[in-house]
Amino acid sequence: MAARARTQYGLVTRAQVLELGRTRNHIVDRLAEGELIEVAQGVYRLPGAPETWEQRALAACFATGGLASHRTAGWLFGLDGIGRYAPKDLDVILPITGRGASPLATVHRSRTLRPEHAAKRPGIPRTNLARTIIDLSEVLEPKELDLAFYSALRQAPDLRSWVLRMLKGWPRRGHRGIAALRALLAERDEALDSALEVKVRRLIRSAGLPTPRAGVDVVHDGHHVAKLDFAWPTNKPRVALMAHGAKFHGNTPRWIRDLEQASELSALNWRVVQTTWDEVVHRPDRLVLRLRRALEGSDPQLE
Numbered sequence: 001m002a003a004r005a006r007t008q009y010g011l012v013t014r015a016q017v018l019e020l021g022r023t024r025n026h027i028v029d030r031l032a033e034g035e036l037i038e039v040a041q042g043v044y045r046l047p048g049a050p051e052t053w054e055q056r057a058l059a060a061c062f063a064t065g066g067l068a069s070h071r072t073a074g075w076l077f078g079l080d081g082i083g084r085y086a087p088k089d090l091d092v093i094l095p096i097t098g099r100g101a102s103p104l105a106t107v108h109r110s111r112t113l114r115p116e117h118a119a120k121r122p123g124i125p126r127t128n129l130a131r132t133i134i135d136l137s138e139v140l141e142p143k144e145l146d147l148a149f150y151s152a153l154r155q156a157p158d159l160r161s162w163v164l165r166m167l168k169g170w171p172r173r174g175h176r177g178i179a180a181l182r183a184l185l186a187e188r189d190e191a192l193d194s195a196l197e198v199k200v201r202r203l204i205r206s207a208g209l210p211t212p213r214a215g216v217d218v219v220h221d222g223h224h225v226a227k228l229d230f231a232w233p234t235n236k237p238r239v240a241l242m243a244h245g246a247k248f249h250g251n252t253p254r255w256i257r258d259l260e261q262a263s264e265l266s267a268l269n270w271r272v273v274q275t276t277w278d279e280v281v282h283r284p285d286r287l288v289l290r291l292r293r294a295l296e297g298s299d300p301q302l303e
Contacts, residue, residue, distance in 0.1 A: 002046060010049020013062050014042040039063075040104055052112055053086045054124060060105035066094035067118055068126040069108060071134045074148055076126050077155070079196040081140060081147030085145045093127060093135065103251045108135075112170065129155060130162040134170075137177030143202070145177065149184050150198045160185050196243050200287075201279050204230070207288040211296065212241065220268055226261040232295060239271045243280070271297075 001020065005012050027044075030036040036044040040063035044226055045055070057068050057076070067073070070091035073080045090105035093113055101107050117131040127135060129152050136148050155157045164185060170178065192214060194197050204212060216231035217224065218240075230241040242258065262272045271294040275287050 005046045005049065009052060009055035009058050010046050011039065011055060011059055011062065012036075012044050012046070014044070017044075041100060046292055051277055056104060057090055058124045060090050060092050063102040063104055064092050064094055064107055066092035066107065066125075067113075068124050069093035069132065070139050073119075073126040073132040074136055076124060077129060077132060077152065079132075079136075079148045080151040080198070081136075081144035084119075084129070091135075117166075130159060130166050133159070133163055134166060134181065135138050137181035138175060140177070142180045145180055146184065146202060147195050147198050149181070150192055151195065154193070158295075193229075194243075194245060196245050196280060200230065200241070200275070202242050203280060203284050203288065204291070207291075209288070209291055210235070216240075218265065218270070225264050225268065237269060237271045237294075237297055239273065239291070240265055241291065242272065242274045243275065244276050246266050 001012050001016060004016055004020075014024075014027060018024070027036065031038060031044075034047060035115050037047060039045050039055075039059045043062045045051070045059075051057070051094050060066075061068055068076060068091065068173070070093070071082050071087040072091045073090075075086050091108060092102075092105045093108040093110055096109045096111050113131075117127055119126045119128040133149055133152050137145055140148060149159075156162065163181070167178070167182075192201065192212055197214070201212075201214070210232060212230040212232050214230055216228040216233060218226050218231075220230060226240075226242075228240045229243045232239040242262065244258070258274075262274065265272050272291050273287075273294050275290075279287050
């Protein structure tokens with residue numbers, strides 16, 4: 001049991017104990033002696049195993065026979081838009097004919113769940129990336145879904161076609177958020193490198209600024225100068241936008257490198273606008289104004 005539990009965040013199930021040749025009376029005795037601790041009906045934790053979020057998520061899957069889904073699956077995939085911390089409330093999904101509810105999680109019963117919707121990954125059973133995005137469209141706000149979708153696209157470049165195949169024949173009624181997801185699928189925008197870049201592109205679009213190119217490599221005399229987060233290379237003057245994440249200020253070598261790149265770009269007649277997560281989130285109007293000034297040929301820096 002200990003060997004099995006080590007691969008399962010300290011958990012074993014009743015079925016697994018019986019498979020090892022033990023009896024139901026053995027389980028009752030171990031529970032009475034404190035050598036097993038019941039987490040849910042038929043799911044046990046070994047004493048000494050730390051209680052973690054992953055352990056709770058797996059216990060919910062064991063207890064229901066379902067897959068981690070929605071925000072829980074999104075967190076397991078490391079998607080943006082889910083939040084800074086692991087979701088307190090767990091979600092599992094199972095077919096409409098599956099087992100009963102569990103106090104460990106919200107149980108979603110689905111007529112559309114298929115065996116092939118399970119992710120082929122070890123560890124906590126979860127819905128695959130495409131199914132996770134579809135389920136997230138039901139519970140996330142459009143801006144959050146935008147972040148989750150593009151972070152999933154970075155993991156699976158074929159995500160659009162994958163989701164579209166899954167949505168064929170999908171019920172049109174009773175599925176909140178599918179329209180927002182279909183709009184994302186229709187945009188055909190390329191994957192961006194970070195959640196910050198997704199926010200910046202959304203801001204540029206909502207402000208009505210000209211559409212930039214993303215991930216533009218600048219090469220001069222055979223030398224790679226920089227990869228620009230966003231660029232307007234045909235604008236007069238040419239404008240580059242460099243977006244720095246939260247770790248930018250604490251990373252001295254990167255800070256120095258970006259300063260050098262900005263200087264070299266300026267020497268090549270690029271107008272360089274630099275922004276940070278803080279500005280994009282808390283002072284977006286300021287960034288929009290600086291971009292407008294740069295695109296119009298004015299000094300992009302504000303007095």
